[in-house]
Amino acid sequence: MQDDLRFAETAAEAWAPVAGWRARIRGAARAARIRIEAMRQRPAAAPFVRCLYAHAVFADTVPTFRAFLRAAKQEGEFVDTPTLRAIIADGRPSDGRFFHLSFDDGFASVYEDGGPVMEDERVPYTMFVATDLIDADPKTLNSYFAHMPAYRARVRTLDWPQAKAAAGGIGEIGCHTRTHARLSNISGEPARLADEIAGAKAIIEGHVGRPCDSFAWPYGTATDIDHRGRAAIAAAGFTSNFSAVRGVVRPGTTDVMDIPRHQVEFHWPLRELMVWARGFREA
16 A cells, blocks of 8 residues: 555554653653542542543544443533533533533544444534545645654544534534644734634535534644634634633633633543543642
């Protein structure tokens, strides 16, 4: 097979190994903290609203993914984005325990390998897609993954029929810009900012045939967006905006245009996934 047609099809092929002794020491320290937290934690009894996000569900991680969904469902209910917005906007302390699950970047494995599991388990999900990566040619994907050191190989992205099928089931297709742009870098270019946000929204709605109301800004930290980017997202008509910053969702207080999320990845051990699902580092 030609090199420009090769993609990672398993988590082992996709994720880059930890490189360098400093990174390995940090990783070992992190793993130790997670083990301690896993022994200390108990299932949550108090109400919570917690948003989780990942990037992929490969075939070799399906068993862990299914086990995680089943374990999380013992502790809370998975809700879709409109329900999440309603809970946040309600303004009263929630008397339930709720999870929201999303995936960034639009990788095909989420739909192909994770989709059947989520359908079986009746877990709604959102896929935030960068529209120029859907049905992308090898050159475009090479350029994207060249700037993503977390991956050791390219990962296949959705095609538009898959995106439409996901949205026709229990999935939602949200927006992650056109090119996975860092919005803070282009905030001084109004035309480009509008194209990356409103332009991507129109592309999604044209292909999927449903409104696109949810946005997640690429890279996801506070420095990756500024007031111009936020204003452009609101002006485009989005009614929710997600970060990649860990934090607490508080009904009546959390801004639906700045919703925190906890990252999880399904090649991690189940006990580690549950540590984050129970709100580690939210305090």
